[in-house]
Amino acid sequence: MEVTFKQIHFGHSIRIDEKILYLIESELGPATSIETLKTNLGYKEGRSLLFGAFDGDELVAMNMWIKLLFSFNSVLHTGYLSCFSATENSYKGNGIWPKLMLYCESEIKITGASLLFGYPNDVSCPLFIHKLNYQEQKQVRVLIPRFILWIPLLLSYMLKNHRKKIKQNIFQPSLEDNVLWKKIDENENFYQFEFIGSKIWGKVRNGKKYFFNFRYFEIGGIYLKESGHLKILMSQIFKLRKIYIIMMILNEDNPLNLKPLSQKLKAVSITKPINGFSLNDARLEFFRGMSDTF
Numbered sequence: 001m002e003v004t005f006k007q008i009h010f011g012h013s014i015r016i017d018e019k020i021l022y023l024i025e026s027e028l029g030p031a032t033s034i035e036t037l038k039t040n041l042g043y044k045e046g047r048s049l050l051f052g053a054f055d056g057d058e059l060v061a062m063n064m065w066i067k068l069l070f071s072f073n074s075v076l077h078t079g080y081l082s083c084f085s086a087t088e089n090s091y092k093g094n095g096i097w098p099k100l101m102l103y104c105e106s107e108i109k110i111t112g113a114s115l116l117f118g119y120p121n122d123v124s125c126p127l128f129i130h131k132l133n134y135q136e137q138k139q140v141r142v143l144i145p146r147f148i149l150w151i152p153l154l155l156s157y158m159l160k161n162h163r164k165k166i167k168q169n170i171f172q173p174s175l176e177d178n179v180l181w182k183k184i185d186e187n188e189n190f191y192q193f194e195f196i197g198s199k200i201w202g203k204v205r206n207g208k209k210y211f212f213n214f215r216y217f218e219i220g221g222i223y224l225k226e227s228g229h230l231k232i233l234m235s236q237i238f239k240l241r242k243i244y245i246i247m248m249i250l251n252e253d254n255p256l257n258l259k260p261l262s263q264k265l266k267a268v269s270i271t272k273p274i275n276g277f278s279l280n281d282a283r284l285e286f287f288r289g290m291s292d293t294f
Helices: 013-028 035-041 095-109 125-130 146-150 152-158 159-166 175-185 229-238
Strands: 003-007 050-057 058-072 073-085 116-119 137-145 170-173 191-195 198-209 212-223 241-250 263-273
Touching: 003 095, 013 035, 013 058, 013 073, 050 095, 058 095, 073 095, 073 170, 125 137, 125 263, 137 146, 146 241, 170 175, 175 191, 175 198, 175 212, 191 229, 198 229, 198 241, 212 229, 229 241, 241 263
Parallel strands: 073 116, 212 241
Antiparallel strands: 003 050, 050 058, 058 073, 058 170, 116 263, 137 241, 137 263, 191 198, 198 212
């Protein structure tokens, strides 16, 4: 068996397009359509790269990447989000997918990107960390009830970590670029809030606990010019009809991890700097809105 690697383009082969949908359905859950996939990937806008492993003409493994912009000490960097990782069952265990990922890395380096990152599942996470040398960042879920705004001293105490943070060496996604990607598939549940340059975006979700149905707002990303702006932005969110809880999932070391309200998650995010870039001295401010599944 001689496996080759190359970039994939939608629409060049009906057979490959159909195999992509098959791999998604068999490995990741119900597949949609190629057109929906293009939208989710920002493909028409030139935001995504697709690579595959081929046994002859047959696509047997794939990985897709979505481009996002990041800011580090006021300098923009390009990162690529790994997503839609899949290998055909009969080809698993042969080391094809890790080799494909190394090929992806070599091709993405040519673009001048600084970072590869992702939100892997339980199956791919050990491969990313132990075979591909990615670093993991533990995730937490923060639940902010509406009544917290009625206790200003408590909110002020929880934000002290954010106020004390050094403004330098912050590595965070460009909120504008993140929103631009997510607004491609904008619907009535997508909202943005702004106050004097500080911004929050996210989506209204429906939840259920025991016998109770409720609506909550999940934050996709935050940019704060001043920590005090968070309370004002949250007040705007809570003015939405029947919103009583705000949720955000972020990396554990994020200064906006309001620890009295957070709980650790099993899920992690992963990062791998490339092209000589380093995150050794960086403070990461990652939010779940960077994920393709948000």
